[in-house]
Amino acid sequence: MATAAVIPPDNKTIPSYNRTEPGSSQLAPANYPDIGPIPSVDANAVATEWVDSFNQALSNQDPSAVKDLFLPSSCWRDQLGLSWDYHSLNGPEKIATFLKSAPKGSRVRSIKVDSSNATRKPNVAAVDFKGNVNGVASFLTVDTDVGRGRGLVRLLQDPQHGHKWKAFTLFTAMHELKGYEETIGSNRPQGVDHGGKVGRKNWQDRRTAMEKFEGEQEPTVLIIGAGQGGLTSAARLHQLQIPTLIIDKNPRIGDNWRNRYHQLVLHDPVWYDHMPYVPFPSSWPVFTPKDKLAMWFESYARIMELNVWASTTLTDATWDDEKRQWTVSLSREKANGETETRILHPRHLVQATGHSGEMQMPSIKGMDDFKGDRLCHSSQFKGAQDLSEGQKKRAIVVGCCNSGHDIAQDFYEHGYDVTIVQRSSTYVMSSKNGLDVLLGGLYEEGGPETEDADLMFMSIPNAMLKRMHQDATVEISKRDEALLKGLAKAGFQVDDGPDDAGFFMKYFQRGGGYYIDVGCSQLIIDGKIRVKQGQEIEEVKPNGLLFADGEMLEADEIIFATGYENMRGTARKIFGDELAERVKDVWGFDEEGEIRTMWRRTGHPGFWFFGGNLALCRYYSRMLALQIKAMEEGLMKYEDP
Numbered sequence: 001m002a003t004a005a006v007i008p009p010d011n012k013t014i015p016s017y018n019r020t021e022p023g024s025s026q027l028a029p030a031n032y033p034d035i036g037p038i039p040s041v042d043a044n045a046v047a048t049e050w051v052d053s054f055n056q057a058l059s060n061q062d063p064s065a066v067k068d069l070f071l072p073s074s075c076w077r078d079q080l081g082l083s084w085d086y087h088s089l090n091g092p093e094k095i096a097t098f099l100k101s102a103p104k105g106s107r108v109r110s111i112k113v114d115s116s117n118a119t120r121k122p123n124v125a126a127v128d129f130k131g132n133v134n135g136v137a138s139f140l141t142v143d144t145d146v147g148r149g150r151g152l153v154r155l156l157q158d159p160q161h162g163h164k165w166k167a168f169t170l171f172t173a174m175h176e177l178k179g180y181e182e183t184i185g186s187n188r189p190q191g192v193d194h195g196g197k198v199g200r201k202n203w204q205d206r207r208t209a210m211e212k213f214e215g216e217q218e219p220t221v222l223i224i225g226a227g228q229g230g231l232t233s234a235a236r237l238h239q240l241q242i243p244t245l246i247i248d249k250n251p252r253i254g255d256n257w258r259n260r261y262h263q264l265v266l267h268d269p270v271w272y273d274h275m276p277y278v279p280f281p282s283s284w285p286v287f288t289p290k291d292k293l294a295m296w297f298e299s300y301a302r303i304m305e306l307n308v309w310a311s312t313t314l315t316d317a318t319w320d321d322e323k324r325q326w327t328v329s330l331s332r333e334k335a336n337g338e339t340e341t342r343i344l345h346p347r348h349l350v351q352a353t354g355h356s357g358e359m360q361m362p363s364i365k366g367m368d369d370f371k372g373d374r375l376c377h378s379s380q381f382k383g384a385q386d387l388s389e390g391q392k393k394r395a396i397v398v399g400c401c402n403s404g405h406d407i408a409q410d411f412y413e414h415g416y417d418v419t420i421v422q423r424s425s426t427y428v429m430s431s432k433n434g435l436d437v438l439l440g441g442l443y444e445e446g447g448p449e450t451e452d453a454d455l456m457f458m459s460i461p462n463a464m465l466k467r468m469h470q471d472a473t474v475e476i477s478k479r480d481e482a483l484l485k486g487l488a489k490a491g492f493q494v495d496d497g498p499d500d501a502g503f504f505m506k507y508f509q510r511g512g513g514y515y516i517d518v519g520c521s522q523l524i525i526d527g528k529i530r531v532k533q534g535q536e537i538e539e540v541k542p543n544g545l546l547f548a549d550g551e552m553l554e555a556d557e558i559i560f561a562t563g564y565e566n567m568r569g570t571a572r573k574i575f576g577d578e579l580a581e582r583v584k585d586v587w588g589f590d591e592e593g594e595i596r597t598m599w600r601r602t603g604h605p606g607f608w609f610f611g612g613n614l615a616l617c618r619y620y621s622r623m624l625a626l627q628i629k630a631m632e633e634g635l636m637k638y639e640d641p
Contacts, residue, residue, distance in 0.1 A: 015425075015495075016424035016425055016495075016513065017424075017425055017427065017495035017496070017497055017498060017506070017513065018498050018499065019509075019510055019513075020498075020509050020510055020588050020589070021509070021510055021511070021566065021585065021586075021587045021588030021596070022566075022585065022588075023585050023588070024509070024585070024587070024588025024589050024590070024596055025588070025589045025590060025591050025593070026498075026509075026589075027462060027463055027466055027498075027505075027509070027589045027593050028463065028466075028499075029463060029466040029467040029470060029499055029501065030073065030075070030461065030463040030464040030466070030467045031073055031467070032073075032127070032128050032132075032133050032467065033071055033072075033073050033133070033156060033168065034159070035133050035134075035135070035156050035157060035159065036159070037134070038124070038134050038135065038157060041124065041136065043121075043122035043123050043124055043136045043138070044113070044115070044121070044122045046122065046136045046155060046165050047113050047122035047136055047138040047153070047155065048113055048122075049165070050069065050153070050155055050165055050166075050167070051111055051112065051113055051138075051140070051153075053065075053069055054066065054069055054111060054167075055110045055111065057069065058106050058108065058109065058110060059110075061105045061106070063095075063096040063097075063099040063100045064096060066095060066096060066099060066106075067092040067093070067095055067096040068092070069166055069167055070091075070092040070095060070166055070167045070170075071092075071156060071158055071166045071167065071168050072091065072092065073091070073168070074090075074091065074092065074095075074166070074167050074168050074169065074170070075088055075089065075090050075091070075168075075169050075170075075461040075463070075464065076088075076089045076095050076167075076169075076170045076171075076172070077089075077169065077170070077171045077172075077458075077459065077461045078108075078171070078172045078173070079172070079173040079174065079458070079623055080147075080149075080173065080174040080623060080626060080627065081107060081108045081142055081144050081147075081149055081151075081172040081173060081174050082098065082102070082106065082107055082108055082172070083102070083107065083640075083641050084601075084627060084630065084636045084640050084641070085600055085601070085641070086594045086595075086599075086600055086623075087592060087594065088461045088462065088463070088592040088593045088594055089592070090461075090463070090592070090593075102641070103641070104145070107144050107145045107146075108142060108143075108144050108172055109143045109144060109145060110142075110143045111140045111141065111142050111143070111151060111153075111172070112140060112141045112143075113138050113139075113140065114138070114139035114140055114141050114150070116139075117449075117452075119139070119448045119449070119452050120138075120139035120452065121138070121139070122136055122137070122138035123136070123137060123138075124136060124137075125137040125154070127154050127156065127168055127169070127464075128467075128468060128471070129468040129469075129471035129472050129475075130471055133156070135154055135155050135156040135157070135165075135168065136154075136155045136165065137152065137153070137154045137155070138152070138153055138155075139151070139152050139452070139455065140152060140153060140172070142172045142173070142174070144174060146177055146178060146630070146635050147174040147175070147176055147177045147178055147626070148174070148175060148176050148178065149172060149173050149174040149175040149176070150173060150175055150455055151170065151171050151172040151173060151455075151459070152169075152170075152171045152455055152456065152459040153167055153169070153170045153171070154167070154168045154169045154170075154459075155167055155168065156168045169459065169460065169461060169464065171455075171458065171459035171460075173455075173458065173623075174623075174626060175622065175626075176626075177626060177629060177630060177633070177635065180240060180629055180633060182236075182239040182240060183239050183240075183241065184239060184277070191203065207305060210243075210305075210307060211307045211308075213243075213245060213307070213342075213344070217243070218243070218344055218345055218346065219243045219244055219245035219307070219344060219346050220242050220243045220244065220346060220347055220348065220628075220632060221234075221237055221242055221243070221244040221245070221346055221347070221348045221349075221350060221628060222244075222245050222247065222326070222328060222344065222346040222348070222349050222350070223244060223245070223246045223247070223349075223350040223352050223610075224246075224247055224248075224314060224349065224350065224351050224352060224353055224574070225246070225248060225256070225351070225352035225353040225354065226246050226247075226248035226250070226253045226254075226256070226297070226301070226308050226310070227256045227257070227297075227352065227353075227354060228275070228297075228613075228614050228617045229352035229353075229354070229355075229610045229611045229612065229617050229621075230246045230248070230350070230352035230610075231246070231253075231275070231297060231300055231301060231304075231306060232275055232276055232617040232618055232621035233350055233352060233610050233617075233621045233624055233625065234246050234304075234306045234307070234308075235275075235276050235277060235300075235304045235306060235621065236276060236621040236622050236624070236625035237625045237628065237629075238304060238305060238306060239277070239625075240625055240626075240629045242625070242628060242629060242632060243307075244306075244307060245307045245308075245309065245344070245346075246301075246306060246307065246308045246309070246352075247308075247309045247312040247313070247314065247330060247332075248308065248309070248310055248311075248312065249311070249312065249313050250310060250311070251310055251311050252294075252298065252310055253294075253297050253298045253301050253308055253310060254293070254294025254295065254296075254297035254298050255294065256294075256354070257290040257291075257293050257294045257297070258290065258291055258294035259382070260290055260379070260382075261378070261381045261382060261383050261403075261406065261407060261410065262382060262383025262384075262410065263383065263406060263409070263410045263413075264289070264290040264406060265287050265288065265289050265290065265518070266287055266288045266289075266290070266293065266614075267287070267402055267431065267516040267518065268287075268435075268613060268614065268615070269286050269287060269435055269439065269443065269444075270284050270285065270286055270287070270288065271439070271443040271444055271445065271447060271450075271453075272439055272443040272614070272615050273288065273613075273614040273615060273618075274450050274614075274618060275300060275614065275617075275618055276618055276621060276622070277304065278300060278303055278304065279450065280296070287431075287518075309330070309332055311332065311333035312330055312331065312332040312333070313330070313331050314328055314329070314330055314574060315329045315330065315331050315341075316328065316329040317329075317349065317574075317575055317579075319579075319604070319605070319606060319607075321605070324347060324605060324606065325345050325346065325347045325606070326344075326345060326346050326347070326349055326606060327343065327344075327345055328343070328344050328345075328346065328349070329341060329342075329343055330342045330343075330344065346606075347606055347632070348606050348607075348608065348628055348631075349606060349607050349608070350608045350609075350610050350624070351567065351570065351571055351574070351607070351608065351609050351610065352610045352611060353567070353570050353574075353611070354564075354567075354570075354611055355511065355567060355586070355587065355598065355609075355611025355612050358564060358565045358569050358570050358573060359377040359378075359379045359380075359562075359563075359564055359565075360377075360562050360563045360564050360565050361377045361560055361562065362537075362560060362562055364537055364539065364540050365538075365539045365540065366539045366540035366541060366542075367540045369540065369541070369542050370540050370541075370542060370558065371542040371543060372543065372544075372555055372556045372557055372558065373385075373393075373556050373557050374556075374557040374558070374559075375540070375557070375558045375559075375560075376558075376559060376560070377559075377560050377561075377562070378399070378403040378404065378407060378559055378560065378561035378562075379564075381407055381559050383410060384407075384410045384411045384413070384414035384416060385414065386414060387414060387415045387416070391415075392415075392417065393415075393416050393417070393556045393557065394416065394417045394418075394419075394544075394553075394554055394555045394556050394557075395408075395411040395416045395417070395418050395419075395555060395556065395557045395558075395559070396418075396419050396420075396421060396532075396544070396545055396553055396555040396557070396558045396559070397411070397418065397419070397420045397421065397559045397561055398421040398423075398537070398545075398558070398559065398560045398561060398562060399421070399560060399561030399562045399563065400420060400421075400422045400426045400492075400515060400561075401426065401512050401513065401514060401515055401561065401563070402514070402515055402516060403561045404420060404515075404559075404561030405420070405515045405517070405520040405521075406518075406520070407559050407561060408420045408520055408523075408529050409519055409520040409523060409529075411557075412523055412528055412529055416557075418528075418529045418530070419529070419530045419531070419532055419553055419555075420524070420529055420530070420531055420532070421532045421533075421535075421537070421545075422492060422493060422531055422532070422533045422534070423533075423534065423535070423536060424493070424513075424534075425493040425494060425495040426492070426493070426494060426495065426513060426514065426515055427494065427495055427496065427497045427502060427503055427506050427513060427514040427515070428480075428483070428484065428487060428492075428494050428514070428515045428517055428521060429476050429480060429502070429503055429514075429515075429516060429517065430479075430480050430483055430516075430517045430521075431516050431517060431518050433476055433479040433480050434476050434480075434503060434516060435516075437472050437475050437476050437479070438469070438472060438476075438502075438503065438504065442456060442457060443615075450618075454615075454618070454619050458619065461593060462508065462589065462593040462594070463593050465504065465505075466498075466499065466501045466505050467501075469497075469501040469502050469503075469504055469505060470499065470500050470501050470502075472502060473496050473497060473500055473501060473502035473503075474500075476502065477496070483517065483521055483522075483525070486521070486522075486524075486525035487521055487524060487525060489525070490524050490525050490527065490531055491531045491533050492521075492524055492531045492533065493533055493534070497513075497514070498510075503516070508587075508588075508589065508595065509588060509589065510587075510588065511563075511564075511587055512563050532547065532551070532553065535547040535548050535549050535551070536548045540558070543555070544558075545558065566585060566586055566587065567586040567587070567598075567609050567611065568580055568583060568584075568585055568586055571583060571607075571609075575607075579604055579607065582603055582604045583597070583602040583603045583604050583607065583609075584596065584597045584602060584603045585597060586598055586609050597609055598610065598611060598612065598620075599612075599620035599623055599624050600623075600627070601627075601638065605638045606638075608624060608628075610624055
């Protein structure tokens with residue numbers, strides 16, 4: 001399997017669709033092995049034989065024997081099983097080298113074939129998008145030195161070695177720590193302490209005391225931000241009995257969505273967006289309106305007994321390297337309007353303020369001289385105004401990702417004359433066709449259980465995912481042919497994403513540069529929303545924008561949908577330069593093809609970044625909680641590999 005290649009440092013010389021987060025790696029797509037048609041096989045026998053050989057090699061502590069069970073183009077992707085980090089080990093040599101260098105050998109002790117349902121049991125399956133490269137796939141259960149987990153192996157025949165079955169991809173992930181299992185299912189709490197006990201408190205009394213953190217009570221973890229990242233992380237930590245407090249500057253849980261633009265609806269479908277422990281009900285709409293999501297967040301926090309202090313800001317934070325704890329000062333506005341200061345000493349801070357960081361607002365000559373009704377960033381846009389009969393207004397939206405298109409459509413629907421400014425190119429796919437191709441078979445009505453779907457998706461190394469999505473992008477483009485031709489004719493420039501790999505790779509590689517079409521593209525095609533393409537803004541005039549080509553566009557409102565900075569910038573704003581210089585950059589791929597710094601150690605003890613869409617938060621909240629729990633129970637040290 002191909003490894004990631006580091007891009008040149010000058011990102012400006014690279015086409016916009018191939019750009020990465022600064023300092024990250026440009027991930028090369030993997031290659032499919034040259035495998036012919038396979039004969040009729042007993043999938044269970046094939047998987048069992050390989051698993052037995054793998055377990056024997058691990059038991060013998062023989063990295064060379066492990067290496068021989070993998071194809072030359074293979075990858076072992078692991079999350080907290082082999083080490084306390086995330087790895088994509090590309091090729092047998094890297095796998096063997098990693099095992100040899102491990103201080104205690106392989107922390108993965110053994111694996112078993114999982115035949116507990118029809119999805120998980122061994123079966124003949126394709127490893128490519130088109131279905132041309134077929135082998136045997138099987139879910140696995142995983143046993144490690146300190147935990148248990150799940151996995152998935154894809155086996156192909158090796159034509160160079162007598163068609164012996166070898167691993168093309170192996171995925172292992174820890175899901176629980178032995179002796180520290182989640183308080184769910186058969187391990188759920190009693191809810192009451194029966195018996196005649198003087199001073200016994202009921203559930204509400206205990207709940208109120210815990211939420212206030214009064215007296216000697218202290219949170220072990222302080223989470224900043226009550227969005228999907230903060231709530232899912234806190235829910236996982238709570239089930240591991242880690243005292244956790246979330247703070248948010250907004251007055252209500254969910255305000256981070258509630259306060260966004262009026263017409264905002266999630267572009268991801270409900271099956272992809274479930275939260276841990278409490279999935280959306282079967283009556284939930286396919287695409288969630290932002291106010292409905294905000295309402296759900298409030299309910300989720302109550303149901304999951306999460307400790308949330310709204311209207312609270314962090315005013316100071318100091319880390320003690322010797323004590324391995326923070327001293328934080330919080331300013332909290334109480335229900336009666338009074339403000340109190342609380343000093344707490346958590347051992348972990350989680351920045352869950354959104355993976356995008358601070359708004360990225362350009363500084364352009366003349367901004368302060370604009371005389372129109374509104375000039376702001378998309379994050380500050382609440383919605384288009386209702387125009388009176390006969391009233392005419394002009395709006396310019398700068399930026400062509402999801403928010404830019406949604407805002408332009410909102411302006412049009414309110415009767416504005418609208419122009420959208422596209423400075424480079426954008427990856428566009430229709431919501432139906434794109435999501436059918438990319439998520440079909442995994443996240444759909446009647447699809448696999450969410451945890452099984454997550455495992456199947458995560459089991460694909462990102463280099464292989466990029467190769468699969470090259471083919472998927474071709475298929476989406478075929479289905480969207482009329483749409484894409486119409487956009488091109490209208491002067492809107494489209495691209496196929498990094499290395500022609502489409503939407504997901506643009507998201508993982510740079511966090512933007514795409515639009516999932518929910519109607520705005522047709523407005524552009526029909527000329528109802530005009531396009532200004534390929535020109536930089538020279539100056540903001542009192543009545544509009546002057547472009548580098550000399551054209552002047554008049555406007556009453558100008559919205560900059562120009563994206564967000566790296567989370568590290570938000571960390572600098574909240575915690576100061578010392579922490580910001582100590583942590584690593586966030587997002588984009590590292591040299592192995594894993595997302596940098598997010599959901600894993602940041603470079604600063606006791607400090608974590610957490611963010612992403614609802615699906616990523618659902619999945620990685622478990623991984624974050626396991627790392628923190630392992631540290632708290634002495635199973636790992638921050639410095640451990």
